[in-house]
Amino acid sequence: MIEEKGILFILSGPSGVGKGTVRKELFERKTELRYSISITTRGMRPGEVDGVDYFFKTNEEFERLIDENKLLEYAKFVNNYYGTPKDYVMETLDKGHDVFLEIEVQGAMQVKKNFPEGVFIFLFPPSLEELKNRIVNRGTENEDVIIDRLKEARNEIEMMDAYDYVVVNDDVDKAVAKIQAIIQSEHCKRERIAAQYKKILEDELS
């Protein structure tokens, strides 16, 4: 038997591209992917369970995790920290399970720095014309806002260079099928499995 480590997949892309919808659809299908449970400093809400919904930590605990480089990525929203725990992800991968993260572009860049062997998938806007229309329409008459949005879009597109794959979200089912194909093909990558095949073969042949 081939003992294979799990693979970390990171789905990201510009805000509004539909990352959440694609991720939900992916997990509604038969999958052996594992979610990554985030760490947060915000208060536990009724019905939430520590270690299921989130790992709940104090500010001090969270900042120690930052100092000790125990987070694959983190960000602060409305005075609360949110982050991806490195140890939990690593242990899940070591057990042979693939882990799937759906995060913002900034977070993905932090993961890339901390775990470059992850597989980075960039979700691309459904239609380029639509993106342009959205940008122009959002700005209405204010030309400065339009220019800012165009710059933002350009910056987001530049980020694509750090990714392994680009999937166009023109149709949720098609995008999910492409992500499933990426997951399956990554498990066939020679550099991941050749050494193990050779070792097993040599053990058997010896």
Added chain:
Amino acid sequence: MIEEKGILFILSGPSGVGKGTVRKELFERKTELRYSISITTRGMRPGEVDGVDYFFKTNEEFERLIDENKLLEYAKFVNNYYGTPKDYVMETLDKGHDVFLEIEVQGAMQVKKNFPEGVFIFLFPPSLEELKNRIVNRGTENEDVIIDRLKEARNEIEMMDAYDYVVVNDDVDKAVAKIQAIIQSEHCKRERIAAQYKKILEDELS
């Protein structure tokens, strides 16, 4: 619209692994893959059509193709040449069609040298124990033959390092599904498509 060039896929692996069976099953499914038509110096048989079954050439013509580096790979069997025409493959790729070659390991190594941007898929024996048993059984009592076969198997496995993917042929349907996933995911590779997306986006945004 994204104008994408086709991708050259090369399926290879040790003889007896089941390359032909897998290729046939792949082409029986809905696919936009194109066969590569081989060039040969052997005589045309009744019913065969030049440019359909083979490109038929004389010895002199074939040897000129070799000299002019017009073949992605070639070999001589029973005094006849067989080869893969570079121009035909390139033109088909330029038209945006993927091309699929199913060839021997030696031929695949030639393609790798002439067209390293191809996607090389190594078909792995269905079972390692079975491979060993086959090797041992083929040699019966002659230990020299067994040792030779083991060496051959080792050499074939070493060739795996030149490939991009390894697909185990434990089950034809599963192997075909993996190859289909590889084809789909290769079309999502960032380095293939990011430049075009960026260009189109900048054209649209300008």
